[in-house]
Amino acid sequence: MAENYQLVDRQPGRPLAMHPQKFALWLFLVTVVMLFAAFTSALIVRQADGDWLVYDLPNLLQISTGIIVLGSLSMHWAYISAKKDRFDQLKIAMPLTVILGVAFLVSQWMAWGQLVDSKVWFSFGNPAGSFFYVITGVHALHLISGVFYLIYVLISSLRSKVHSKNMLNMEMCSTYWHFLGGLWIYLYIFLIMNH
């Protein structure tokens, strides 16, 4: 033990510099990752069993993907504007991000419609189709929570509560929003490879 003790860090322990709420948000993102890891690995395990319906992914998903990338860009624009105290730009960028978020949800909803038209249903069909609805649906639910968070930050910025000295919610919101965008891109590539 005596030798081991020499290895103990020489610095008096300083707690992590990251804000506790931000750190908690990252842990929450870990749980979301695990949730989708479970869904996607379940899909792979099930697919390996055979008896798997191969269907065409709705081409609207390309548009959704475009929208969510734009949403991430405008989120970043809003973040930079807030950081530099450019409130006129912030008041354009935040609403734009909210609109793009809603547009993504609408586009996903229409993609479900396309899939129903091509006779791939959620219920009483091959699990291949059901998996698509579950994965996109659970992602959409998380995205709805993201839109609510966006609206919260939007209202705070309209009330001038978001500025370079009060960035906590803006930073957390943009982390969450970029995460949801990145998660969708992963899911989209995954579905292209395993639909």
Next chain:
Amino acid sequence: MATAEAHTDSHAHDHDHEHKDSFITKYIFCQDHKVIAKQFLITGMFWAIIGGAFSAIFRMQLGFPDADLGWLQPLLGKWISADGKLDTEFYLALVTMHGTIMVFFVLTAGLSGTFSNFLIPLQIGARDMASGFMNMLSYWFFFLSSVIMFISLFLETGPASGGWVVYPPLSALPQAMSGSGLGMTLWLVAMVFFIVSSLLGGINYITTVINLRTRGMSMWKLPLTIWAFFLTAVIGVLSFPVLFAAALLLVFDRSFGTSFYLSEIYIGGEALPNLGGSPILYQHLFWFLGHPEVYIVLLPALGITSEIIATNSRKPIFGYKAMVISLLGITVLSFVVWAHHMFVTGMNPFLGSIFMFLTLIIAIPSAVKVFNYLTTLWRGNIIFTPAMLFSIGLVSVFISGGITGVFLGNSAIDIQLHDTYFVVAHFHLVMGSASFFGMVAGVYHWFPKMFGRMMDRKLGYIHFWFTFVGVYLVFFPMHYIGIAGFPRRYYSFTNFDAFSGFTDLNAFISVAALITFIAQFIFLFNFVYSIFRGKKAPANPWKSNTLEWTTPINPGHGNWPGEIPPVYRWPYDYSKPGAEDDFIPQNVPFSETMESNLPHENDEIALEKDIDELVVDETGEHHDQH
């Protein structure tokens, strides 16, 4: 944001902590981690009584299949038939709910919820959890989950009955058995809230340990309890979302006509429309949570034991770093062994060998922990408090239950023993009893800090010996019954020639189980009585080193009336040669203990200035909120 208020509140008024709390904010919607811990503890004890009573009822059925259980009719109503027999379907419900309640509501929420909440802020030197509001939500989601599960016990069709693992198709088809109807639906709803509660709690525990340690408290100075709670929370955060996914797909199969787990099933000659699902898929998802869950239940108990054994042996814990590394090893391994629950599902034998190999590796960190407990005890000045007895009891049942794990981990032997009483004996010793012993030890040990009074020692000794002997009398004979091939979850064995033996042994187990169950009421009485009438506790009743004993005897919200004490040394300086007392608390600097310092510790004195100079700006961390 609620934290910000709590924090600024407790410091703005010159640390006097005299909030004007109403009854509701003080005891019900409270954000103080100590009150939330007590809420978890008391709810957990309530569930433990119900879960234990269920086992008492089905043990009566198993031990005395011909007995007249008519006297239970006032309690169980129509589940006891006119001629005094226990309903067969209700028997399955009892077994299922006993498992669900004990694993999730008692040994996860009751154990982690109580001690992680209570000890993390007190032992790392923090005013409260990272988010008191999330912490409160965590309890109330657990409470909601408890209410739903409790209601399901009173349904006319009975609670869920497909075993605590709720495998489909039995659990997925409401027509499969009466318990798979509304009872199963409520089970799933309750579990969803339970998962939310666990995740809220777990995220909070991890954030608190990482972010809110006091000055000088490096990770390598943390008490082993905190390491155990921290890693338990990590396991929970990684594995509960997977159970959530499994439960969600099961909900869709039950209520929305999907076929994730269902395929080509005929009920009453009629083919169901579901095609293309795989029930094995559920087992993979479930056990990906289910196996780590075993360690979620066990690790806190192991951490509590480390602390209690070191304190009451008056010796430093043997191999602190080895203890931490073996906890880390168990954490990692717990995620790669789940398929050992599925050796008989027709798995590829090669895959089975890999899982067997990984499973057997867990024996190494577990053995390291046992070895270190024993070497800590070795030649110590042992003080046999009730907490210490239960901790030593934990080491005992952990060994005897762990050894049978080496048998079951072998796929070839598991094929013979799978789903027999051998498995029941194994996990009740290594996971059930060990965790229960850890939980009870924790209550005896930290009761003075929780309620400012001592529990009665003599009643504690009586409780211990009844429980310790009782647990062995119940579970040891089960190994024989299991090797004889008796399957678990059977209502009765007297109808089969193959299982007509061992009736005496089954009766013996039942008597032992009933006595052990009744003995728990000694503890319950002691607990309730001591809250109101126990002897007043001194500030540091066990002469322990950790920070919680530096708080006032009845700490208020915020824990320390003044500044939070800084930490200079590890928590296990017991019986240090040269020292005046046989313990040196963590907040005593090396510069004050020149007579007992080791050479390298004298070097640390230079660093102590750095710790003292660290400015704690407790309000500053929430600065950007305003």
